[in-house]
Amino acid sequence: MDFIKQRPWVVPLAAMLLGFLPILLSFFRQQLAQPEYQAFPVMLVAAGIFLHLRMSNGQAVDRSNLWLQIAGWVLTLAAWGILLASFIVYSPWLAMVAFVLYCLAISTVLWQYWRFDGVLRIWLLLALLVPPPLDRDKMLIERLQLFSSKVTSLMLDSIGVLHVSQGNTITLSDRELFVDEACSGIVSLISIVYWVAIYSLWQHRSLLHFGLLAGVGVAWTVLMNSLRLIVIALAWAWYEVDLIKGWPHTVLGLVMFAISVGVIYAVDRFLLALLAPINVPTESNTKRRWSVGRALVAGWNTLVASGQAANSGDEGPMSESRRATIAPDGWKPEHSIRGMLAPRSVFGYPATGAFAALGLAYLAFFLPSEVSQEANIRRALRQALDMNAETPIVPDSSWKLLKFSSDRREELFRWDNWGQYSRTFELQDADGFVYLLSCDFMFGPHWHDLRVCYRGTGWTINDEKVLDFAKLKEGPQEPVVVESSLSSPPVVEQFTIKRVPDVKDGLITYGAFRSNGNWFNRPRGRGLWQDFIAHIVQGRDRAEQADYFQVQVTVFYEGEIDPRQKRNSEWLLHHGATWLQQHLSAAPAND
Numbered sequence: 001m002d003f004i005k006q007r008p009w010v011v012p013l014a015a016m017l018l019g020f021l022p023i024l025l026s027f028f029r030q031q032l033a034q035p036e037y038q039a040f041p042v043m044l045v046a047a048g049i050f051l052h053l054r055m056s057n058g059q060a061v062d063r064s065n066l067w068l069q070i071a072g073w074v075l076t077l078a079a080w081g082i083l084l085a086s087f088i089v090y091s092p093w094l095a096m097v098a099f100v101l102y103c104l105a106i107s108t109v110l111w112q113y114w115r116f117d118g119v120l121r122i123w124l125l126l127a128l129l130v131p132p133p134l135d136r137d138k139m140l141i142e143r144l145q146l147f148s149s150k151v152t153s154l155m156l157d158s159i160g161v162l163h164v165s166q167g168n169t170i171t172l173s174d175r176e177l178f179v180d181e182a183c184s185g186i187v188s189l190i191s192i193v194y195w196v197a198i199y200s201l202w203q204h205r206s207l208l209h210f211g212l213l214a215g216v217g218v219a220w221t222v223l224m225n226s227l228r229l230i231v232i233a234l235a236w237a238w239y240e241v242d243l244i245k246g247w248p249h250t251v252l253g254l255v256m257f258a259i260s261v262g263v264i265y266a267v268d269r270f271l272l273a274l275l276a277p278i279n280v281p282t283e284s285n286t287k288r289r290w291s292v293g294r295a296l297v298a299g300w301n302t303l304v305a306s307g308q309a310a311n312s313g314d315e316g317p318m319s320e321s322r323r324a325t326i327a328p329d330g331w332k333p334e335h336s337i338r339g340m341l342a343p344r345s346v347f348g349y350p351a352t353g354a355f356a357a358l359g360l361a362y363l364a365f366f367l368p369s370e371v372s373q374e375a376n377i378r379r380a381l382r383q384a385l386d387m388n389a390e391t392p393i394v395p396d397s398s399w400k401l402l403k404f405s406s407d408r409r410e411e412l413f414r415w416d417n418w419g420q421y422s423r424t425f426e427l428q429d430a431d432g433f434v435y436l437l438s439c440d441f442m443f444g445p446h447w448h449d450l451r452v453c454y455r456g457t458g459w460t461i462n463d464e465k466v467l468d469f470a471k472l473k474e475g476p477q478e479p480v481v482v483e484s485s486l487s488s489p490p491v492v493e494q495f496t497i498k499r500v501p502d503v504k505d506g507l508i509t510y511g512a513f514r515s516n517g518n519w520f521n522r523p524r525g526r527g528l529w530q531d532f533i534a535h536i537v538q539g540r541d542r543a544e545q546a547d548y549f550q551v552q553v554t555v556f557y558e559g560e561i562d563p564r565q566k567r568n569s570e571w572l573l574h575h576g577a578t579w580l581q582q583h584l585s586a587a588p589a590n591d
Helices: 002-006 010-032 040-056 066-089 092-113 119-127 136-159 185-202 207-239 246-274 292-304 320-326 333-340 349-385 450-456 469-474 528-538 563-585
Strands: 164-166 169-171 176-178 400-408 421-428 434-443 460-468 491-498 505-513 548-557
Touching: 010 040, 010 066, 010 092, 010 349, 040 119, 040 185, 066 092, 066 349, 092 119, 092 333, 119 185, 119 207, 136 164, 136 169, 136 207, 136 450, 185 207, 185 246, 207 246, 207 292, 349 421, 349 434, 349 563, 434 563, 450 460, 450 491, 450 505, 460 469, 469 491, 469 563, 505 563, 548 563
Parallel strands: none
Antiparallel strands: 164 169, 169 176, 400 421, 421 434, 434 548, 460 491, 491 505, 505 548
16 A cells, blocks of 8 residues: 555556556567567567656646647547447557557646656657558568569679569579568568667657658668678578578678668767757847747757757746746645646546446456457368368369368468468369469458569569459459448459469459458458548457458469450359358357
8 A cells, every 4th residue: 555655656557557458468469470560569668768767857847738638638538439449349459549549648647747858759659569550561561572672683683693583582593582581671670760769769859850860760771671682692692601591690680780770870960960959149138029030940949959958957038937837836746646646637547447447348348259259260260271182162073173282381470461371272174274272361350462472473463353252153244343341242352463484374363251251351442541441340450360261263374364264263263262151150169
């Protein structure tokens, strides 16, 4: 009890964490499984350390502001509503957004009752932990990898190293280097942004300074990723030294990261001089004349002022009434703590108690449903793993099974772009055409864009279409227009892949569905907002519930595709997907 009396903020903090942590644990587990985001614990620790140190050296003040209180409560109510929505649709990403919003609301309280540097920048450390929606980070990964492979190919050409560049693949005389393995651009990119954010907060840099420094860091890191791939290629081509995996690859990555840090430090020194405030000589008269130049200088000084300077004791001339408002006589730290925990405060017991009640409701009502869902997913996974050459997914006797293959990519996490498990049936129809019917799983939590995999291996995507899944068995289908994935019928994607050296052109038809058999459409709408809603509603974000299965039919051809190949591809996809849906839903109710 003495501990709580000395630290009364512990109880509302615990109540707040009770509301968020149960679902945020799933978010953090998912981030740890993705290499590009594994540095996020450093940001959490840094935010806690900076907040503790800055508040320890801060000054208790009273600068209550009605508008800030209103803004704080608006943010708090929004965070509470978003957290509830995250429970309903099982979205840890939404829960993290709610957590960041509530931390921003708490920041408004800290500003009113404590005077210290970096409240907004400490909050920014947490905001950077939220990945962009609509898989924009994965789109960035694809573009960075393609850029790195192109730069690497140009440099190897100039050096004289014989190679072939196809998408994200650099093929040497006796070795194939995949850019995703050798130089995953987003990994060091995210690490550099994290480091720049922590460094800027440590050095009391302004938000403008941080933005410019982060921009330079992103550009430099992309170039360093290309250099890392060049080093890997040269090491193998000249000395047969493998730097693509194991501790040599880790050491190489650390060296490149250290070089990037050194360059960013040098740029920081340059920006420090470039963004220095403009000294304005003080006038002898007390009444200053307003001018455009003086206004521009004042605006520039406000924009580039570091937090340390803005919050230092040197505030210039200030009226006694203003100084009394900020630091009234007799105002002590315990007064600020009481103000922070007052019922009207967003960090008081009413607000934090509401979050605690929401957390208890999650544990009592939402978590059991999630546990049951995870059990069903595991049963469906076991059913899918049972597929073999005798599986009746093969059509009638007019089709001939030529080959069956079973793959498990142990080095991949469950929702990787390539899928951890694969079952492939090589089939021949009555006309002698050969088709690959592939069942790949598990994917998730969002749409698996198969085009990324083909582009990454050097193919060109053309003639993209969307087909109504239910009508595939009826014969050749015209493309359908899908305005919203929330209201559209189950659809499949279809596109052609154009020639890579020594390989025929191909037609790809594929679709995906959940472990419970429900079809999963790619988010599409008339705008980003519709796509965002579909992304949240249709794509569970939980790592444990990355549960959708993909069925793909591939047929290769020369010149123009035979209409029979297209018709049979679509029919085969409908047959295979329907059989697998029924097979998964037939999983026993109990283990």
